[in-house]
Amino acid sequence: MRLPLHLRSLRLVLYAYVPYAYVPYxADEIPVTxxxxxxxxxxxxxxxxxxxxLIELAQIGARTDGGxxxxxxxxxxxxxxxxxxxxxxxxxxxxxxxxxxNLFAILRGTSTLPAIMIGSHTDTVATGGRYDGxxxxxxxxxxxxxxxxxxxxxxxxxVVASFVxxxxxxxxxxxxxxxxxxxxxxxxxxxxxxxxxxxxIGQELTRLQGYxxxxxxxxxxxxxxxxxxxxxxxxxxxEDLDIGVVTGVQGLSWTEVTVHGxxxxxxxxxxxxxxxAGLVSGELMSNLRQLPNEIEGLxxxxxxxxxxxxxxxxxxxxxxxxxxxxxxxxxxxxxxxxRVKRLLTEQSVCQITCKSxxxxxxxxxxxxxxxxxxxxxxxxxxxxxxxxxxxxxxxxILNSKFRSGMIFIPSRGGISHNIEEYSSLKxxxxxxxVLLGAVQHLTEK
Amino acid sequence: MRLPLHLRSLRLVLYAYVPYAYVPYxADEIPVTxxxxxxxxxxxxxxxxxxxxLIELAQIGARTDGGxxxxxxxxxxxxxxxxxxxxxxxxxxxxxxxxxxNLFAILRGTSTLPAIMIGSHTDTVATGGRYDGxxxxxxxxxxxxxxxxxxxxxxxxxVVASFVxxxxxxxxxxxxxxxxxxxxxxxxxxxxxxxxxxxxIGQELTRLQGYxxxxxxxxxxxxxxxxxxxxxxxxxxxEDLDIGVVTGVQGLSWTEVTVHGxxxxxxxxxxxxxxxAGLVSGELMSNLRQLPNEIEGLxxxxxxxxxxxxxxxxxxxxxxxxxxxxxxxxxxxxxxxxRVKRLLTEQSVCQITCKSxxxxxxxxxxxxxxxxxxxxxxxxxxxxxxxxxxxxxxxxILNSKFRSGMIFIPSRGGISHNIEEYSSLKxxxxxxxVLLGAVQHLTEK
Numbered sequence: 032m033r034l035p036l037h038l039r040s041l042r043l044v045l046y047a048y049v050p051y052a053y054v055p056y057x058a059d060e061i062p063v064t065x066x067x068x069x070x071x072x073x074x075x076x077x078x079x080x081x082x083x084x085l086i087e088l089a090q091i092g093a094r095t096d097g098g099x100x101x102x103x104x105x106x107x108x109x110x111x112x113x114x115x116x117x118x119x120x121x122x123x124x125x126x127x128x129x130x131x132x133n134l135f136a137i138l139r140g141t142s143t144l145p146a147i148m149i150g151s152h153t154d155t156v157a158t159g160g161r162y163d164g165x166x167x168x169x170x171x172x173x174x175x176x177x178x179x180x181x182x183x184x185x186x187x188x189x190v191v192a193s194f195v196x197x198x199x200x201x202x203x204x205x206x207x208x209x210x211x212x213x214x215x216x217x218x219x220x221x222x223x224x225x226x227x228x229x230x231x232i233g234q235e236l237t238r239l240q241g242y243x244x245x246x247x248x249x250x251x252x253x254x255x256x257x258x259x260x261x262x263x264x265x266x267x268x269x270e271d272l273d274i275g276v277v278t279g280v281q282g283l284s285w286t287e288v289t290v291h292g293x294x295x296x297x298x299x300x301x302x303x304x305x306x307x308a309g310l311v312s313g314e315l316m317s318n319l320r321q322l323p324n325e326i327e328g329l330x331x332x333x334x335x336x337x338x339x340x341x342x343x344x345x346x347x348x349x350x351x352x353x354x355x356x357x358x359x360x361x362x363x364x365x366x367x368x369x370r371v372k373r374l375l376t377e378q379s380v381c382q383i384t385c386k387s388x389x390x391x392x393x394x395x396x397x398x399x400x401x402x403x404x405x406x407x408x409x410x411x412x413x414x415x416x417x418x419x420x421x422x423x424x425x426x427x428i429l430n431s432k433f434r435s436g437m438i439f440i441p442s443r444g445g446i447s448h449n450i451e452e453y454s455s456l457k458x459x460x461x462x463x464x465v466l467l468g469a470v471q472h473l474t475e476k
Numbered sequence: 477m478r479l480p481l482h483l484r485s486l487r488l489v490l491y492a493y494v495p496y497a498y499v500p501y502x503a504d505e506i507p508v509t510x511x512x513x514x515x516x517x518x519x520x521x522x523x524x525x526x527x528x529x530l531i532e533l534a535q536i537g538a539r540t541d542g543g544x545x546x547x548x549x550x551x552x553x554x555x556x557x558x559x560x561x562x563x564x565x566x567x568x569x570x571x572x573x574x575x576x577x578n579l580f581a582i583l584r585g586t587s588t589l590p591a592i593m594i595g596s597h598t599d600t601v602a603t604g605g606r607y608d609g610x611x612x613x614x615x616x617x618x619x620x621x622x623x624x625x626x627x628x629x630x631x632x633x634x635v636v637a638s639f640v641x642x643x644x645x646x647x648x649x650x651x652x653x654x655x656x657x658x659x660x661x662x663x664x665x666x667x668x669x670x671x672x673x674x675x676x677i678g679q680e681l682t683r684l685q686g687y688x689x690x691x692x693x694x695x696x697x698x699x700x701x702x703x704x705x706x707x708x709x710x711x712x713x714x715e716d717l718d719i720g721v722v723t724g725v726q727g728l729s730w731t732e733v734t735v736h737g738x739x740x741x742x743x744x745x746x747x748x749x750x751x752x753a754g755l756v757s758g759e760l761m762s763n764l765r766q767l768p769n770e771i772e773g774l775x776x777x778x779x780x781x782x783x784x785x786x787x788x789x790x791x792x793x794x795x796x797x798x799x800x801x802x803x804x805x806x807x808x809x810x811x812x813x814x815r816v817k818r819l820l821t822e823q824s825v826c827q828i829t830c831k832s833x834x835x836x837x838x839x840x841x842x843x844x845x846x847x848x849x850x851x852x853x854x855x856x857x858x859x860x861x862x863x864x865x866x867x868x869x870x871x872x873i874l875n876s877k878f879r880s881g882m883i884f885i886p887s888r889g890g891i892s893h894n895i896e897e898y899s900s901l902k903x904x905x906x907x908x909x910v911l912l913g914a915v916q917h918l919t920e921k
Contacts, residue, residue, distance in 0.1 A: 264744030281743065285788055296892055297777035297800045298726065299709030299866030302768045304890070309778050310765055317762050320755055323747045332742035333754050334783070334790050341780045343730055343798040343833065345893070350781075353788040355742045388788065421744030445749070447741055448790070 074181055076467055078460040081173045085459070088114055088153065088169060089161040098450025099161055103154040103196035103207070104132075104235040109242050111153040115168055115193055122176050124191065128244025131221050132195040132236070133208045135248050138175050140188040140474070145254020147473050148433065149174060149466060150192030152208065152425060156200050160452025162261045162442075162459075168193045170259045170463035174470055185474040190253060194425045201226045204389075209425035212248075213432040255400060255473055256435040258426040259466045261454050265445030266418060273461045274408040274415035275439030278401050280427040281330070281359040281419050282393035284368050287351060288375060290315065291382040294340060294348030309338060309347035311381040318374045319354060322367060329367050330357045330421065359393050359419040394427040399476065400436030400469070407468025408438075413461055422447075438465050519626055521618045521912055523905040529614045530904070533559055533598065534606040543895025544606055548599040548641035548652070549577075549680040554687050556598040560613055560638055567621050569636065573689025576666050577640040577681070578653045580693050583620050585633040585919070590699020592918050593878065594619060594911060595637030597653065597870060601645050605897025607706045607887075607904075613638045615704045615908035619915055630919040635698060639870045646671045649834075654870035657693075658877040700845060700918055701880040703871040704911045706899050710890030711863060718906045719853040719860035720884030723846050725872040726775070726804040726864050727838035729813050732796060733820060735760065736827040739785060739793030754783060754792035756826040763819045764799060767812060774812050775802045775866065804838050804864040839872040845881030845918070852913025853883075858906055867892075883910050 091114055092100045092107030101107040112134055120126050124136035140146065151167020171191045178189065194212065199205025202224040210216040222233030236243045262268075267275050292308030316333050323329045332355040339349040354371055358364040375383050401417070408415040418439065420427070426435045440462035443453040454462075536559055537545045537552030546552040557579055564581035565571050572580045585591065596612020616636045623634065639657065644650025647669045655661040667678035681688045707713075712720050737753030761778055768774045777800040784794040799816055803809040820828050846862070853860040863884065865872070871880045885907035888898040899907075 262744065263741050264746070265749050266746065269749075283743065287788075294894065295890060296708050296867055297779055298728065298775065298802050298868070299707065299892070300775075300890055301709070301711065302775060304710050304714075307777070309781065313758060313761050313765065313778070316758050320758065330743065330745075330747060332752070332789070332791055333758075334742055334792055335786045335788050336754065336781055336783045336795075337786070338779070338781045341782070343732075343780050344777070344800050345779050346777055347779055355789050357743050422741055423743070445740060445745055447744070449739070 074177055074183070074467060074471070076170070076173045076177050076460065076463045078456060080176070081169060081459065081463055082456055084118065084169045084172065085161060085165065088165050092155065094158070094450065096450050099155050099159045100157050101153060101155045101159070102157060102201050103198060104202065104232055104239065104242070106239065108154050109239050112193060115153060115172060118172055119175065119191060122179055124175060124179070127246035127248060129212070129247055130218050130243050130245065131208060131211045132242045132244070133212055134193040136175065136191040137251065138179060138189040138191075140185045142186045143252065144187045145252045146188035146190050147255045147257065147470055148190040148192050148253045149257045149470060150194070151258050151260060152194045152197035154196055154198050156198050156448045158450055159448060160450055162452050162454055163263065163447050164197055166261060166454070166459060166462070167259045170459075170466050173463055174467045177467060187254075187474050188251065189470065190248070190251065197425055202232055206423060206425055206428045209428035213429055215428065215431070253433055255397070256426055256429040256433040257400060257404070257437070257466060257469055257473070258424060259438045259440070259462045260424060261442040261447060261452065262439040263422050263442055263445070263447035265442070267416075267439060267441035268443060268445065270416065271414070272416055272441070273413035273458065274465055276401060276405045276408060276415050276417045277396060277420050277437035277439055278417050279359055279393060279395040279419050280423060281357045281421060282361060282364040283355070283357045283389060283391045283423065284364060285388040285390070286354045286371060287386045287388050288312075288315070288354060289384045290350045291384070292346065292348055292350070295346045297344040297346055300346060305346055306380055307346045308350040308381055311378060312336075312350035312352060314378065315375060316352060318377075319371060322356070322370055325370070326358070326363055326367050328358055328360065328363065331355070331367075353388070357421065361393050364393060391423060391427070394430050396426070396430060396436040397434030400434050400473070403469040403472035404436055404438050404465060406472050407465045411461070411464055411468060413465065438462055438469065519622055519628070519912060519916070521615070521622050521905065521908045523901065525621070526614060526618045526904065526908055527901055529563065529617065530606060530610065533610050533614060537600065539603070539895065541895050544600050544604045545602050546598060546600045546604070547602060547646050548643060549647065549677055549684065549687070551684065553599050554684050557638060560598060560617060563617055564620065564636060567624055569620060569624070572691035572693060574657070574692055575663050575688050575690065576653060576656045577687045577689070578657055579638040581620065581636040582696065583624060583634040583636075585630045587631045588697065589632045590697045591633035591635050592700045592702065592915055593635040593637050593698045594702045594915060595639070596703050596705060597639045597642035599641055599643050601643050601893045603895055604893060605895055607897050607899055608708065608892050609642055611706060611899070611904060611907070612704045615904075615911050618908055619912045622912060632699075632919050633696065634915065635693070635696065642870055647677055651868060651870055651873045654873035658874055660873065660876070698878055700842070701871055701874040701878040702845060702849070702882070702911060702914055702918070703869060704883045704885070704907045705869060706887040706892060706897065707884040708867050708887055708890070708892035710887070712861075712884060712886035713888060713890065715861065716859070717861055717886070718858035718903065719910055721846060721850045721853060721860050721862045722841060722865050722882035722884055723862050724804055724838060724840040724864050725868060726802045726866060727806060727809040728800070728802045728834065728836045728868065729809060730833040730835070731799045731816060732831045732833050733757070733760070733799060734829045735795045736829070737791065737793055737795070740791045742789040742791055745791060750791055751825055752791045753795040753826055756823060757781075757795035757797060759823065760820060761797060763822075764816060767801070767815055770815070771803070771808055771812050773803055773805070773808065776800070776812075798833070802866065806838050809838060836868060836872070839875050841871070841875060841881040842879030845879050845914070848914040848917035849881055849883050849910060851917050852910045856906070856909055856913060858910065881914075883907055883914065
């Protein structure tokens with residue numbers, strides 16, 4: 032089969048643009064499929080369009096301070112999803128909305144080989160930025176659009192996905208949409224989840240006309256999931272790298288500790304007579320904060336501390352604090368948890384109660400996907416490093432069902448979940464191109 | 477002058493009742509004034525009436541949980557003061573209400589020797605008990621009533637006082653009424669003080685019909701002030717003592733410390749890259765809490781700690797905490813303040829800002845008043861110890877103007893500013909009798 036003329040000229044353009052491209056066949060002898068594959072490795076996303084989409088999505092739920100607020104199951108959240116849906120629908124992709132509101136758009140491939148899913152989420156925290164989640168969805172949209180308009184029909188179907196309630200700000204648990212999609216949470220459990228005002232997701236799904244659909248993706252055999260995301264940490268920026276090839280997500284263990292003391296007058300109670308929950312919790316926190324010095328790679332954060340009654344001249348009757356520990360290695364995470372427990376029992380002045388708030392096992396991504404990302408980055412000439420994700424993502428949930436992986440780009444100052452969240456267009460484009468390249472690599476498998 | 481018959485028989489009764497009483501004169505030769513003094517040392521308060529008054533006052537502003545809430549410049553506060561005023565007025569004392577609402581009731585003496593003021597306050601904290609303040613006022617009322625009905629007219633006038641806003645819960649500063657009475661705060665400053673909702677005392681004084689009066693005590697030369705109070709600490713109960721002869725009030729210094737860090741993601745930010753206001757404030761607090769081991773007699777309390785944004789998975793961007801230090805010795809208090817300041821500058825990870833919230837110099841009570849209290853306690857056969865007050869009181873403010881002193885009785889469990897505040901009737905009666913005895917001692921001076 033001969034190539035149509037316009038594709039032959041495109042090929043020449045590509046040769047001119049990327050002179051070192053590996054093309055093993057003579058022009059007119061190249062089999063069409065092989066030719067397409069290699070051609071597509073040269074496919075670049077449309078940076079102006081991606082930028083425009085990022086700007087437009089950020090206007091939905093825009094805060095006056097420049098940030099974005101699209102809390103899951105809010106009007107702005109639905110509007111954000113509808114925006115993405117419109118773009119995909121206009122491009123001719125097949126749209127499906129599932130019963131919890133997850134959005135899927137299918138670009139059919141030439142075979143029934145397991146499909147490649149790409150995407151992220153469009154919900155944000157209350158004081159969110161323009162990139163967390165939105166970038167992963169819009170880059171996936173851009174890949175689909177670029178593939179579609181290039182005329183290339185991959186052998187595997189491509190599914191663009193946007194999962195609901197990744198942030199878990201108003202309704203727990205976080206990563207809810209991917210949990211539902213991978214069968215780890217039921218529709219009933221989703222509908223029953225309530226916010227602090229007692230409003231349930233079920234009620235919101237009824238209120239938000241069109242948020243929940245009735246479709247599934249059961250007829251599509253998905254084999255891979257790939258998510259582009261901002262790093263949300265400072266490592267790539269610090270080391271001046273373009274791409275983080277994410278090999279896994281560290282495990283996490285959250286504990287809420289309550290120290291029960293006795294409230295007394297700060298002026299009249301002799302020091303030796305006190306059962307000061309402030310003093311005791313302070314000692315415990317000091318000891319806990321030593322753990323990262325003892326266990327390499329451990330991240331420990333005490334981010335929430337609440338004193339009762341929290342008055343200047345009253346000895347604290349109760350202090351509640353949280354311990355967030357994370358480690359990429361399962362055994363070391365367990366070791367850290369055991370040491371936390373031990374430290375909390377090593378005093379007798381106050382009664383201590385503990386409550387586990389969350390626990391996520393470390394996740395190791397598919398070698399095949401990691402290698403596709405690494406190759407795509409290398410082929411494009413980007414600098415990169417293999418790294419562990421410090422934050423949780425839909426990809427780690429979907430990893431139980433699909434061969435998954437992630438691509439990181441630098442976050443300025445390591446800042447995220449914040450109106451100041453920022454990655455440059457150049458960084459964004461690099462990430463999106465690696466996503467597109469990795470998809471192309473995976474179509475070859 | 478011969479004694480009237482009924483007083484002569486009373487003397488015989490007293491002899492019979494207190495056989496070991498020291499009476500240096502032969503019966504009919506006793507000069508009347510001396511005789512009266514000794515007679516009055518045997519005067520005992522009416523415990524049933526005092527108990528009844530305590531019960532009745534506690535019903536005003538009663539909380540459903542058994543506590544009392546009579547916040548200064550509230551309806552309940554005015555009602556409480558009116559109750560005391562009625563009792564004093566019915567007993568025939570001369571009532572005066574000053575422009576901030578301080579209540580005075582005068583029992584005229586036989587001479588123009590400086591008068592003896594006795595009293596406390598009837599306002600409470602929001603979750604207050606039945607004794608803090610109320611006991612001091614009602615015991616003073618009881619002394620006046622007992623003296624009045626005994627027929628004894630002391631050589632010095634007795635002034636029962638109830639000062640407004642000792643607690644300073646809604647409107648700062650605390651001990652406002654005694655500050656005003658001793659010329660340390662102006663009427664304008666009192667009227668301008670506002671609560672968290674922006675309501676001023678001036679507005680409340682207009683709203684609360686009859687709260688503010690127009691009278692002063694300027695024509696009365698007051699020489700002494702004496703206040704009975706619950707200890708609000710555990711010392712007397714621990715040592716099983718009846719009476720605390722208070723020799724002074726420890727000084728106090730309050731500082732608010734703000735640690736400025738950087739908010740970041742708990743999962744993605746490497747430990748060495750953090751500017752964790754939680755970690756830094758924790759170290760500072762640990763160091764500060766060592767100070768009582770270095771400076772004998774120092775009481776240090778960190779009772780209020782507030783994290784921002786106070787989320788489990790976000791590194792704290794800001795932590796505010798308060799440091800309350802107290803010492804009876806001025807030089808040592810200053811030393812402690814200097815060490816606090818030094819410790820707060822000994823790190824460079826986070827910026828630290830400090831704000832002094834309050835400072836009160838240690839106060840030493842009048843030797844004459846202390847000795848009157850000690851004598852009254854000893855004469856009545858009560859066990860006692862001389863001690864420093866850990867809490868602030870009107871007496872320490874008035875000490876700048878009058879020769880002042882205080883009497884403490886035990887507080888169960890050292891608990892105060894709490895609905896569980898409790899002293900037994902026996903303890904209350906002991907304190908009131910010592911107050912009456914001390915007043916009698918002072919009339920002899």
